[in-house]
Structures are given as C-alpha cells and as structure tokens.
Amino acid sequence: MKPPTLEVEGLRTVFLTDAGPVRAVDGVSFTVDAGETLGIVGESGSGKSVTALSLMRLLEEPARIVGGSMRFQGRDLLAMRPDELRALRGDRMAMVFQDPMTGLNPVIRILRQLTEPMVGHGRFAPSEARRRAIGLLGRMGIASPERNVSRFPHEFSGGMRQRVMLAMGFANDPALLIADEPTTALDVTIQAQILDLLRQLNAEFGTAILLISHDLGVIGSVCRRVAVMYAGEVVEEAPTAAVLEDPRHPYAWALVNAVPRIDQPLGEDRRLVSIEGAPPDALALPPGCRFAPRCPFKVERCEREHPPLAEVAPGRLARCWVTQAGQLLPRTGGAGLGGARAVPSAGAPLLTVRGLVKHFPLPRESLFAPRRVVHAVNGIDLDLARGETLGIVGESGCGKSTLARLVTRIHAPTAGSIVFDGQEIATASAAAIRPLRRRMQMVFQDPYASLNPRMTIGETLAEPLVAHGLAQRGAEVRDRVSGLLATVGLNPAWVSRFPHEFSGGQRQRISIARALALEPELVVADEPISALDVNIQAQILNLMLDLQQRLGLTYLFIAHDLAVVRHLCDRVAVLYLGQVMESAPAEALFARPLHPYTGVLISAVPVPGRARVVLEGEPPSTLIRPTGCPFRGRCPIARPLCETPPPLAEHAPGRWAACHFPGEFAHAGLGA
Structure with missing residues (x-):
C-alpha cells in the first residue's frame, strides 16, 4: 500500500522569546491521503497557519520545530536538506497564501511568475511553460488569458489574483496543495468560484488538499474531513458533515x-x-x-x-x-438567549435617497486622450425607516462603499437627492453638514486603518465629545468614555492603551464606541465583520442587535456575507454596477428572489450538499456603462428584450425588482 501523501505526528512548533517559548503548535497529528481534502478550522491564534508553514518548512528563527514528525509520500520532511526542500516546494508540494498580493511579485508580469516554477523545476521548456501558463489561467476562469498573462498583479481584481495563485499552485501538478484562507474577504460569487476550482482540481488531478479556514461553511463545501484547532492543538477530528x-x-x-x-x-x-x-x-x-x-x-x-x-x-x-463520558452537546445553541427584535417605526423615513449618482473623473492618460469617468453609483433610490436595518449587498465594485460615503456626505453626489430627517443634504455646504455629523456616524471596514495609531483609545473616544461640546475635559469626559467602553463590552481600565494593543474584534468594538459617542440616530456600517473570526463576528452582531434594542438605532449595513445580512437585516437592497437590482424584506427576498442576480448570489453561499448556479466572469468595467440591463451579459435567463433597460418596479407590496422576467429564475428552481 502507498503511504499517505502527508503524515503528521505530534508536531510541536515554538517561538523562542525573551519571556519563554510560545507553544504555537503543540502536538498536532493528522494524515491526508491522495485525492483527499482535509480542512483545518479555528479562530485566529489557534495555530492553523503556523502548522501550514511548518509543513512547508518556511519558518525561520525565532520559530523552531522542537518535536514530532512530518512525512510527505514517505519522506521525512524534517531530515531534508535545504536544496531538497527547494526542489520539493512549488513542485510536489505547493501552497496558496491568504493574501495574493503578498504572494505575487508586484513588479513582475503574471506570465513570468507562472512559468518560473515550471522552468525552474525542470518540468517544462520555456515555450511549453508559456502555453501551459495560458492554459492554466483559462482553466481558472480568467477571460482572455493570452492578453491577461502579460499584465501585472495590481491590474487584477482580488478574485483574479487568487486564481493566479491557484494556477501557480497547480503549475507542476503537485501531490499536495496547502490553501491558507484562500477565500477570506472575497465576494460570495468569487468565493464560490474558487471553491469550485478546488473541488474540480482535486477530482481531476487527484491532488491532496489541506484547506485552512475560519469559516465552517467553506470547509463544509469542499472537505470530507475536518480538524478543529484550539490553542495549538487539535480538539476534534471527524467527517465534516x-x-x-x-x-x-x-x-x-x-x-x-x-x-x-x-x-x-x-x-x-x-x-x-x-x-x-x-x-x-x-x-x-x-x-x-x-x-x-x-x-x-x-x-x-x-x-x-x-x-x-x-x-x-x-x-x-x-x-x-x-x-x-458519553454526554451529547445540545443540537442548537441559539435558543433561549433573549433579545427580542426591534420593530421599525411606521412614520416618515429617517433617510430618503432618490436618483443618487456619483461619477469619479480619472486623470487623462495623455493631452489628447478623452477623459475617462468611473460610474460608481448610477441612480439609486432608497428609503430607510427609523429603527430599521437595511442591508446593502453586491459584488466588489457595485457601489456599496461609495453609497455609504454619499449618505454620510463624505463624498458629494454628482446628482440626486439625499434627505435626512426632512433636510436635504445632497447639496448642503460643509458648514450645514457639520451639525448633522452628530446624528449620522460610520463604522469602517478596517478598524485599524480608521483609528489613529498615535492616540490612546481614551483620546480617540474623547475627541468627538469635546469637539461637539457634549462633555468638558476632565472628569466628565472620562466618565463618558468609561461608559462607552462598558457599552460595547470593553474594560474601562483600557483607556490608556493604543489601537495596536487590541485584537481585531476589540478594535471593531472601539470603532462602534466612537460611532456611538455622539448618540447618533443613523449608523452606517461598511463591512464591519468581513475579516473577523466567526466567534468575533457573532460578538459584534450580538452587540449591534443589543445596541439597536437599547438605543433605537437605525442601521445601513453593508456586507458580502448573505447569511449575516439575512440574519441581521429587516430589508435588503441588491446592487449591481451602481444600480438597485432588487429591494425587498429580507425573509421574502431569500425565500424567493425576483431578480436573477439575487438568485445567483444566494446560490453562491456555501451550503454543504447544495448545488449552485455558476456565475461566469466578473462585473463589466465601470468606465463604460453597458446598454440595456446591466446584468444581461452574465444572466442565465437573458433574452433579446433585456437590451432594453428594465425599470425598478414594484411587483408585490414592498418588493421591487429591475427585471423584465421577475421571479422566473427562482421559479425554475435555480435560485434559492
């Protein structure tokens, strides 16, 4: 019998520090057979990535493997010399890293980066390597690979860069592929395409895959077995289902x-x-x-x-x-946690948006070149009731974040109307907007980038209170800051700490506390949980529900995780190329989507055992607006009538869709 492709027994990896050895991986054991897919799941700090780097022998001092054994196809990885490891990496063993921009050289074209491992390992001649590189890009779903292969990494989207990394991983038909969080922070459609690729390549090449993720849905849609890691050790290993x-x-x-x-x-x-x-x-x-x-x-x-x-x-x-000892854990954990849902107000909307447009002119490429314009938002209509949570979903580049910045008047709109509590703010001056800043606040996607690294969190939270005259410096502002920290579940004694001294979830809580400091009525949350562990996501979502219940907040919640949007939001608006494709109550929209794009998005959510509709390609360029329905180039039910742009029309009470054939996609059993 052939030995397992990968056999790990009692692996121990430590980081030697002045305070003592940090036991990052502590006695991990598992095997992966040829053609098998094993998932490793756990929150940040559980040892997943250190395990992967240990397997590839990519760790340097102060990291050190101090125990255990690792065997690849029967060969002892720990006994290999550096030249043997170089011959193995990128050839029989390959790794796809979490951030493709750190794994790709920004100053080298894609073609050279793809052919380098093929030629370097002596598997292909340069001319054969070029043909294979173009073929791999095509199989990874990148359009026009002959042209795109000559581009640089920064000219690709995140999903395309991740596909390039996968193409590099499969360049030499490896026996083992280690994929470390390959879909983190990607759109649901791009994530589904990457997972489909992994399944397809696993079946076609018989490659053993070790998939590392903090998302059990991702693991469940690809892996037959899963190892759950906590504090450097495996705490459960079993079939994923x-x-x-x-x-x-x-x-x-x-x-x-x-x-x-x-x-x-x-x-x-x-x-x-x-x-x-x-x-x-x-x-x-x-x-x-x-x-x-x-x-x-x-x-x-x-x-x-x-x-x-x-x-x-x-x-x-x-x-x-x-x-x-034989005790079983409860089947579900959600029952009996308390917290009834807030009921939106039936009065006049707090926020009304009509015909909102935002275009960004680009610099001319040359003196006589025509001026190019990015059409970010192209005529959006929205209403947001007091106490309501409105979800905004769509792929990257559809205008979600631009809409958030327009609503809060960080950007001035090109055209259209924004009415906040009866006051028109689309054309208001900065002086007129300043008093409204108290009533509308924003929570940004990256809390570390939005917090001043030179200010303590006490100073960060005190600044808006003093600037708007809500508290005097001294004991009064200290009391308010302590109350804000307690409100978001942080220790008030941490006021003198700096942002780098907190975890990602804690920094996001600080961002929420800063947004709440001025007692706003509207909070715009732009992807507040996209890059957080599932446990931290749950804490932030619970916190947002609690604060809405206690303070009567209104949320505009932007996310690409449709399960989270369905869970948190009262209504959902689906954007594509800066336009609303569908708007409806959350439960109705997810039960039976009217627009094909909505159905495809829902279908792309990873659910073990469920088939999905493949959405080929990526959204068209925002530099040139398509004629007719903007989705028709990728729509599975497009017809000649779609060359005429469909209006956003109400097809049932509260259900709006911009489609000539509303509901047909879901009715055919393709959507939900």
Whole structure:
C-alpha cells in the first residue's frame, strides 16, 4: 500500500522569546491521503497557519520545530536538506497564501511568475511553460488569458489574483496543495468560484488538499474531513458533515452555532452563540483543558486534567472529558438567549435617497486622450425607516462603499437627492453638514486603518465629545468614555492603551464606541465583520442587535456575507454596477428572489450538499456603462428584450425588482 501523501505526528512548533517559548503548535497529528481534502478550522491564534508553514518548512528563527514528525509520500520532511526542500516546494508540494498580493511579485508580469516554477523545476521548456501558463489561467476562469498573462498583479481584481495563485499552485501538478484562507474577504460569487476550482482540481488531478479556514461553511463545501484547532492543538477530528450536524467538542459546537445559516429558518431571537473571553496565553497554558475557562459545559475535572484526543464515536476524535463520558452537546445553541427584535417605526423615513449618482473623473492618460469617468453609483433610490436595518449587498465594485460615503456626505453626489430627517443634504455646504455629523456616524471596514495609531483609545473616544461640546475635559469626559467602553463590552481600565494593543474584534468594538459617542440616530456600517473570526463576528452582531434594542438605532449595513445580512437585516437592497437590482424584506427576498442576480448570489453561499448556479466572469468595467440591463451579459435567463433597460418596479407590496422576467429564475428552481 502507498503511504499517505502527508503524515503528521505530534508536531510541536515554538517561538523562542525573551519571556519563554510560545507553544504555537503543540502536538498536532493528522494524515491526508491522495485525492483527499482535509480542512483545518479555528479562530485566529489557534495555530492553523503556523502548522501550514511548518509543513512547508518556511519558518525561520525565532520559530523552531522542537518535536514530532512530518512525512510527505514517505519522506521525512524534517531530515531534508535545504536544496531538497527547494526542489520539493512549488513542485510536489505547493501552497496558496491568504493574501495574493503578498504572494505575487508586484513588479513582475503574471506570465513570468507562472512559468518560473515550471522552468525552474525542470518540468517544462520555456515555450511549453508559456502555453501551459495560458492554459492554466483559462482553466481558472480568467477571460482572455493570452492578453491577461502579460499584465501585472495590481491590474487584477482580488478574485483574479487568487486564481493566479491557484494556477501557480497547480503549475507542476503537485501531490499536495496547502490553501491558507484562500477565500477570506472575497465576494460570495468569487468565493464560490474558487471553491469550485478546488473541488474540480482535486477530482481531476487527484491532488491532496489541506484547506485552512475560519469559516465552517467553506470547509463544509469542499472537505470530507475536518480538524478543529484550539490553542495549538487539535480538539476534534471527524467527517465534516458530522461536525456540522453534531459537534462533540464544546469549541467546535460554539463555532458551528456562531455562524448564521442561510439554509435554516430564522427565529424571533437573532442572537448568536459567542465565546466570551480569549484563548489562553501560549506562554502559560493551563494544566487542564485549554478551553475550560470559556466552556459552558465544563466539569470539575476539566480544570485539573488535560484531556487526550480520544475516540468518542466510530471515526470521531474529540479532546473533551464531557463527551468522552458519553454526554451529547445540545443540537442548537441559539435558543433561549433573549433579545427580542426591534420593530421599525411606521412614520416618515429617517433617510430618503432618490436618483443618487456619483461619477469619479480619472486623470487623462495623455493631452489628447478623452477623459475617462468611473460610474460608481448610477441612480439609486432608497428609503430607510427609523429603527430599521437595511442591508446593502453586491459584488466588489457595485457601489456599496461609495453609497455609504454619499449618505454620510463624505463624498458629494454628482446628482440626486439625499434627505435626512426632512433636510436635504445632497447639496448642503460643509458648514450645514457639520451639525448633522452628530446624528449620522460610520463604522469602517478596517478598524485599524480608521483609528489613529498615535492616540490612546481614551483620546480617540474623547475627541468627538469635546469637539461637539457634549462633555468638558476632565472628569466628565472620562466618565463618558468609561461608559462607552462598558457599552460595547470593553474594560474601562483600557483607556490608556493604543489601537495596536487590541485584537481585531476589540478594535471593531472601539470603532462602534466612537460611532456611538455622539448618540447618533443613523449608523452606517461598511463591512464591519468581513475579516473577523466567526466567534468575533457573532460578538459584534450580538452587540449591534443589543445596541439597536437599547438605543433605537437605525442601521445601513453593508456586507458580502448573505447569511449575516439575512440574519441581521429587516430589508435588503441588491446592487449591481451602481444600480438597485432588487429591494425587498429580507425573509421574502431569500425565500424567493425576483431578480436573477439575487438568485445567483444566494446560490453562491456555501451550503454543504447544495448545488449552485455558476456565475461566469466578473462585473463589466465601470468606465463604460453597458446598454440595456446591466446584468444581461452574465444572466442565465437573458433574452433579446433585456437590451432594453428594465425599470425598478414594484411587483408585490414592498418588493421591487429591475427585471423584465421577475421571479422566473427562482421559479425554475435555480435560485434559492
């Protein structure tokens, strides 16, 4: 019998620091056979990426592998010389990194980056490597590969760059591909295309795939088995479907229940299970179960003895004293958490947008070249009631973030009307807008980029209070800042810390606290959870629900995660190329979408065992507006009539769609 493609036994990797060794990976064991897909899932800091880098022997001092064994096709990776490792990497073993821009050289064209490993490993002659590079790009779904192969990485979108990384990974037909978070922060359609590619290439080449992610939905749609990691060790290993349906470790249970599911009915209570606290300090790990301080099911033994990874059912391993004793965990974690849903006001809308347009002129390429214009927003109509949460969804480049900046008047619109609480602000001067800043605030996608790294969080939160005269410097502003931190679940004693001293979830809470400092009526949240772990996402979503209930907030919530939008929002507007394709109550829209684009987006959400509609290509360029329906070039039901632009019309009470054939896509069983 052939040995497993990859066999890892008791792997231990530490980082040697002045304070002592940090045990990043502590006794990890698993195997991956040829043609198998294994998922590794866990929150940030659990040791997933360090495990992958250890396998590729890419770690340098102060990191050191201090124990265990790693065998690739029977060969000992730890005993290999540097020249043997170089011959292996990029040839029989390949890795796709999380951020393609750090994995691609920005000053080298795509063709050279693709052919370099093929020629360098002696697998292909230069002319054959060129043909193969073009063929690989075409198979990865990149249009016009002969032309695009001569471009630089910055000329590609995020999804296209990730496909280039996958093409590089498969360039030499590796026996093992390690994919580290290959779909993080990608649009749902691009994510679905990348996952389809992984499944297809796994089946076609028989490549063993090790897929690392914090998203169990992504793991469930690709991987047959999953290993759940926490604090540097595997806490559960089992078939993926079994973990999703019946997790046997409390940490895996919390991860499963922290994620909204698009294929499950919504209850009255929208709160999610979240794990409070933080993982243990890798410098001083507890003597018992490492998850015990955060575990809702712990028993006294959990605090004293460290559990082994033992069999709890045929083919299922878990590191838990409770389930090893035969106890089953609850089937669902969402029941009984409290928090009734806020009811939107039936009065006049707080925000009304009509015919909103925003164009960005680009610099001329030459003196006589025509001026090019980016058509970011092209005539949007929206209403937002008091106390309501309106979700804005769509692919990158559809105008979501530009709309957010127009509504808050960070950008001035090219045309159209924005009425906030009865006051027209589209053409208002900066002086007229300034008093309204108190009433409308924004939470940005990247909290670290939106916080001043030179200011403590106490100073960051105090600044708007003092600037708007809501508090005097001294004891009054200190009390207000302490109250804001407590409101978002942070320790008031942390006021003297700087942004870099907080985790991503904590920084996002600080951004929310800053938005709440002026007691606004409208909060515009632009992708506030897109790059966060599922547990931190659950905490932020629960916080937003609690604050809306307590303070009567109105949310404009922008996201590309449709399951989160369905979970949080009362209504949803779907954007494509700066136009509203569909607008409807959330439950009705997800139950039966009227517009084909909405149906494709819903179909692209990774749900284990569910087929999906493949949406080829990417949105057209915003430099040249398409004629007719903007979606017709990618629409699965497009007809000649679509050459005439469809109006945004009401097809049922509260249900608007810009389509000549509303509901036909979902009626054919292709959408939801």
